[in-house]
Amino acid sequence: xxxxxxxxxxxxxxxxxxxxxxxxTSESYGxxxxxxxxxxxKLRMDSWARLSQHHIRQYIAARHxxxxxxxxxxxxxxxxxxxxxxxxxxxxxxxNPALGVRAPKVRRKLPATLDADQISRLLEVDDDSPVxxxxxxxxxxxxxxxxxxAELIGxxxxxxxxxxxxxxxxxxxxxxxxxxxxxxxxxxxxxxxxIRLRMASPDEAALFVGVRGKRISRSTVHRQLHAWSIxxxxxxxxxxxxxxxxxxxxxxxxSGDLRAVQELLGHAxxxxxxxxxHLDFQHLAEVYDKAHPRARxxxx
Numbered sequence: 002x003x004x005x006x007x008x009x010x011x012x013x014x015x016x017x018x019x020x021x022x023x024x025x026t027s028e029s030y031g032x033x034x035x036x037x038x039x040x041x042x043k044l045r046m047d048s049w050a051r052l053s054q055h056h057i058r059q060y061i062a063a064r065h066x067x068x069x070x071x072x073x074x075x076x077x078x079x080x081x082x083x084x085x086x087x088x089x090x091x092x093x094x095x096x097n098p099a100l101g102v103r104a105p106k107v108r109r110k111l112p113a114t115l116d117a118d119q120i121s122r123l124l125e126v127d128d129d130s131p132v133x134x135x136x137x138x139x140x141x142x143x144x145x146x147x148x149x150x151a152e153l154i155g156x157x158x159x160x161x162x163x164x165x166x167x168x169x170x171x172x173x174x175x176x177x178x179x180x181x182x183x184x185x186x187x188x189x190x191x192x193x194x195x196i197r198l199r200m201a202s203p204d205e206a207a208l209f210v211g212v213r214g215k216r217i218s219r220s221t222v223h224r225q226l227h228a229w230s231i232x233x234x235x236x237x238x239x240x241x242x243x244x245x246x247x248x249x250x251x252x253x254x255x256s257g258d259l260r261a262v263q264e265l266l267g268h269a270x271x272x273x274x275x276x277x278x279h280l281d282f283q284h285l286a287e288v289y290d291k292a293h294p295r296a297r298x299x300x301x
Contacts, residue, residue, distance in 0.1 A: 033080040074104035138193035145186035147248035150241040156208040
C-alpha cells in the first residue's frame with residue numbers, strides 16, 4: 002500500500018469514528034480520494050507533503066478535460082481539502098495546498114417536485130397487503146415530514162410517537178431533530194404497525210422492515226417507489242428526494258417561513274434551503290406570465 006493510500010485510509014477511519022459520518026458519505030470520500038491518488042501516483046508522488054497548489058490545480062483541470070461535471074469537481078476538491086486539514090492536524094503538512102484552488106462554477110439546478118394532485122394519485126393505493134401498507138406508510142412519511150432516505154431507513158419503533166404527532170430522526174453528522182407527522186401519515190403508519198409483526202422478526206427494532214423481517218434497505222425503498230410510480234401512473238419516476246423536495250416546496254409555498262423549512266429539513270446552512278425560494282418564484286413567474294394582461298407583448 003502506498004503512503005498516499007495509507008493516510009487516506011486513516012482519514013476515512015477518522016470520518017467514521019470521530020466525525021461519525023454515515024457509511025455512504027465515508028465511501029463517497031474514499032472513492033474521490035482513490036481517483037486522486039491514482040493520478041498523483043502517475044506523477045510519481047509518494048507523499049501528500051510533496052503536493053503543491055500547482056499539482057491540485059493540474060488534477061482538477063485534468064478531470065475537467067475528462068468531462069467530469071462542475072458538481073463532481075467541487076466534491077472531489079472538498080474531499081482533498083478535508084484530507085489536507087486532517088494531515089495538518091496530524092502534523093504531516095505545514096499548509097493546505099487545496100485552499101486556493103477553485104473548481105468550475107456549478108449551475109444550480111432547481112429540484113423537481115410533484116404537485117398536490119400527483120401526490121394524491123400516488124397515495125390512492127387500493128391494496129391492503131402488508132407490503133402495500135408498509136409502502137404507503139413510507140411514502141406518506143416521506144411527504145409529511147421531508148425525511149432523507151437514510152433517516153427513514155434508520156428509524157426505530159421508539160422514534161415514532163403517534164400520540165405526540167412527532168418523529169425523532171438522526172440526520173447528517175449524527176444530529177437529531179424532532180419533526181411533526183401529519184394526520185394522514187399517522188393513519189398510514191398506524192395501519193402498518195397493526196400488521197408489522199407479520200413481516201418483522203421478533204427482535205427487530207426497525208420501524209420499517211423488508212420481506213425477510215430485517216430493517217428495510219435503500220435498494221428496496223427505491224425499487225418499491227419506482228414500482229408504485231408505474232402502478233399509479235405518476236408522470237415521473239418517484240424517488241425519496243423527489244418527495245422531500247415536494248414537501249419543502251409545498252410547505253414554503255403555503256407558509257413563506259424559510260427558517261421553519263430549514264429546521265424541518267435539517268439543513269445546517271440556510272443557503273441550502275433557499276433553492277426552494279427560487280422554485281417557488283419560478284412557479285409564481287409562470288402564473289404571472291400566463292395571467293397578467295401586460296406580462297407579454299401581444300403578437301401582431
